[in-house]
Amino acid sequence: MSAYNIFMVEDDKWYGELLQYHISLNPDYKITRFETAKDCLNKLYLLPDLITIDISLPDMQGDKLYQKIREIDKQVPVIVISSQEDITVAVNLLKMGVSDYLVKDESTKDLLWKSIIHIRENQSLRKEVAQLREELGQKFSFEKTLIGQSDALKNIFRIMEKASKTNINVSISGETGTGKEVVAKAIHYNSDRKRKTFVPVNMAAIPRELVESELFGYEKGAFTGAVTRKIGKFEEANGGTIFLDEIAELDLSVQSKLLRVLQEREVVRIGGNEKIKLDIRLLVATHKNLAEEVKKGNFREDLYYRIIGLPIDLPPLRERGNDILILAKYFLDDFAKENKLGSINIAQSAKDKLLRYNFPGNIRELKAMVELAAVMCDGSEIVADDITFNATRSEDNFIIEEKTLREYSLDIIKFYLKKNNNDVIATAKKLDIGKSTIYKMIQDGDIK
Structure with missing residues (x-):
């Protein structure tokens, strides 16, 4: 395991040595100590894993140093150690984004030890999630998710590649069992949104009376049984992709509400007033002919043109x-x-x-x-x-x-x-x- 690099900025030499000795008891930690803000900033190119700073330094206040660090490195966690017990100072620094605020006393070295462990664990989890998402992106490469070498399938690959390069809506059609959700996932995990959420929703599996609350969510007390707030699928997919499977099964009354959400790019939970702005990619699928459903009066024409986007028609086996x-x-x-x-x-x-x-x-x-x-x-x-x-x-x-x-x-x-x-x-x-x-x-x- 590589060393965990910690920068420690402390102008009190004796106190700095005390903290350094205590933290160095963990052999995985490599401590580099500085007595001025300038010395720390000049060494940030070494990319430390964590920085601790004193609030009062001879050449710069801790809040200013934190801002300078953020201009250079937007991710590195920072712990502020201060002799001040002013709660206002602590709150302001935490609002700015520091990971922890510790007051200098007899328990500081132990609290610092625990704080470093907590921050390191969170960093490890974030790296693991990022790695898993990267692996998902590789796993959902077109050739690995859709097996075959036919000309019909190669043509689908070409269309999927075009779909992955933009945020255009995609409508996937094909008989039951042709792999519509697999195609939707492959498009998402090969797009710029692959690190964000993919939310699949099977419209045919949701009881008609629950569709609206599932899609758009509701506030506590919106109706009998709404004992807590519920986040809808659109809100859950914010920043990522929502996949509406079997969209032809959507009731006409909900179709009009869906159209408004897509037009306004915002959603309001049932029983609420807050408008939640949406940044989503929409993918839809159906085994029915949507154009025929429009002619029959089962599907809104304006919604049809809103969602049709780039059509992908999957060939039967x-x-x-x-x-x-x-x-x-x-x-x-x-x-x-x-x-x-x-x-x-x-x-x-x-x-x-x-x-x-x-x-x-x-x-x-x-x-x-x-x-x-x-x-x-x-x-x-x-x-x-x-x-x-x-x-x-x-x-x-x-x-x-x-x-x-x-x-x-x-x-x-x-x-x-x-x-x-x-x-x-x-x-x-x-x-x-x-x-x-x-x-x-x-x-x-x-x-x-």
Whole structure:
């Protein structure tokens, strides 16, 4: 661990040596002591981690020295040590931004010890948060968050890069499960606001009567049950990005209030009068066609033009070709590693089956499907029979992938054989076919 550098400005040589000796008992601390403000200022290029200053110095008062330090270094913490017990002086210095104010007495050296520990811990936490935010920015690089190499996806990358360079509103559309929130996060964490808050709000998940209070907040006593003040999502996202998912579900009455907030760039909590200025980036998403919703009268036209900004239309998985296999392998490796299953491969028969499927649930469905196959497969390879389709839409239940009539017939017979515990006679009776037909398929190796 590198030394923690402390500058100590104290014109009383004896008292300065006393404090230096006491603080130096911690071997991590390196103390550099000065008797004048000028000497301290001349050495600030060494970038100390903390500075303690006496309020009364021979060449400059402590408050003036503090101002000079701030002109050079806006971050370094400063502790003021004074023989004055004037509370007004202490309050003024604390208002100016000093980290602590200590009065010289028999307990000063112990209080200084504790204050340094407290300040150092806060500095460590801030560094850790900054590092984590930096890592988040790297984690959400486009190529790492959206897996695939298709031309359709590369085009999305180009648009996202443009979106990240400005504060323009972004509207993300696409079927359920195509990764709209992932795109929103990637834009935020690659923008100038990446060190600020990202606040996602799923409009479809909030009861209609609570939407306004969730978005805009409320004051204590604004309505029955409002026992404390609540900060709304817009206020929470101030300085950062707010992501309104499924915005088409927003009630018309709240749409008008949202429009006003976006126009005025300010919000007023329910039951309050204070206007809170907003500095936010707005990202929205929907699986519906907003322009069609406007024509139907379900969405305000003026709000539509306010939020549409830069449109990003995410392609469904079925239009991304070989990305299906790249994603499947990515999800499989991740699941196998997490569950200590060892290395699992995908057989060609399973790959062909995945590529023929329509994926109404898109990436979310593929992930669930691959994880189930990893559990169900025997050995270290997923084969076609391990892939289970669970389409929920009626049109997908009828024809969920392109096959020949013979392939569909084999699938149906396999299904009923499994259901009937491989009882050929019961299966033939259920399907109204001759049992010899099934035996012939078994003999030919079509059915195991």
